[in-house]
Amino acid sequence: MRIPESVDISKVCVLSGAGISAESGVPTFRGGGESAVWKGMPFDVISSAEMVRDDLNEVWEWFDHRRKLLSACEPNAAHYALANIEECVESFLIATQNVDGLHDRAGSKNIVELHGNINRARCTVCGNLFDLDYKKSPHEPSECTCKGQLRPDVVLFGEMLPSGAFETAREAAADSGIFILVGTSAVVYPAASIPLAAKSAGAFLIEVNPEETPLSAICDESVRNVAGEVLPLLTKQIWGIE
Numbered sequence: 001m002r003i004p005e006s007v008d009i010s011k012v013c014v015l016s017g018a019g020i021s022a023e024s025g026v027p028t029f030r031g032g033g034e035s036a037v038w039k040g041m042p043f044d045v046i047s048s049a050e051m052v053r054d055d056l057n058e059v060w061e062w063f064d065h066r067r068k069l070l071s072a073c074e075p076n077a078a079h080y081a082l083a084n085i086e087e088c089v090e091s092f093l094i095a096t097q098n099v100d101g102l103h104d105r106a107g108s109k110n111i112v113e114l115h116g117n118i119n120r121a122r123c124t125v126c127g128n129l130f131d132l133d134y135k136k137s138p139h140e141p142s143e144c145t146c147k148g149q150l151r152p153d154v155v156l157f158g159e160m161l162p163s164g165a166f167e168t169a170r171e172a173a174a175d176s177g178i179f180i181l182v183g184t185s186a187v188v189y190p191a192a193s194i195p196l197a198a199k200s201a202g203a204f205l206i207e208v209n210p211e212e213t214p215l216s217a218i219c220d221e222s223v224r225n226v227a228g229e230v231l232p233l234l235t236k237q238i239w240g241i242e
């Protein structure tokens with residue numbers, strides 16, 4: 001891949017989605033399979049704001065089940081490649097739609113979790129946040145210090161993004177020289193509009209995805225292969241990182 005000399009490779013912004021964790025064994029959302037169903041309920045029913053109101057215990061059972069599955073997953077070469085880029089550039093931000101915490105475990109620091117984190121709980125009364133040990137399922141603590149009920153700190157269907165998350169990501173995108181879209185089907189908004197802010201500001205857009213997406217057409221380069229293969233190669237080619 002040839003990057004024009006005018007591109008500022010010291011300012012990097014990334015939008016990641018479920019595909020970056022696929023090689024770690026985490027199922028994607030739109031890849032089909034049994035993983036999207038819990039006790040006969042489709043993913044978007046059990047993971048909904050309505051379900052939190054109606055049956056929070058059931059929601060926790062489902063999330064603790066997913067946390068347990070995820071605890072066996074490790075970051076892959078793609079997560080590590082992004083952590084390595086961050087080490088050697090001036091500005092770097094990953095806006096991730098993933099809740100699996102694998103960017104963090106790979107050593108990335110400047111992460112905006114657009115959809116929250118499965119290993120965090122939030123009090124439904126006072127909003128206090130609790131980091132959960134990713135290896136412990138069921139989750140602890142089970143209630144807030146104010147005795148309020150805890151819920152998973154993730155964005156569920158029918159809910160807004162955490163305050164400020166989208167704005168921070170959009171600003172970093174508009175300030176980036178290189179913008180990488182990796183492992184996202186780019187169909188869920190407002191996350192999918194973040195690359196548009198980068199494009200309008202003149203960034204060089206690289207897509208890493210085995211499949212075409214609705215945003216492929218605006219990318220300067222699309223690499224049709226899996227993230228764990230492509231990102232280590234890109235880091236070597238563009239930033240000279242082995």
Ligand code: OAD
Nearest residue numbers: 017018019022028029030097183184185188209211226227
């Ligand atoms: P999707 O499941 O919609 O898309 C995954 C994308 O990853 C697809 O485009 C695949 O082609 C691609 N892919 C699969 N394996 C890959 C690999 N090894 N390397 C690179 N790409 C690969 O997941 P998201 O785009 O993340 O929201 O979905 C966005 C949001 O939809 C999720 O965050 C979730 C869901 O509604 C919430 O939970 C709020």
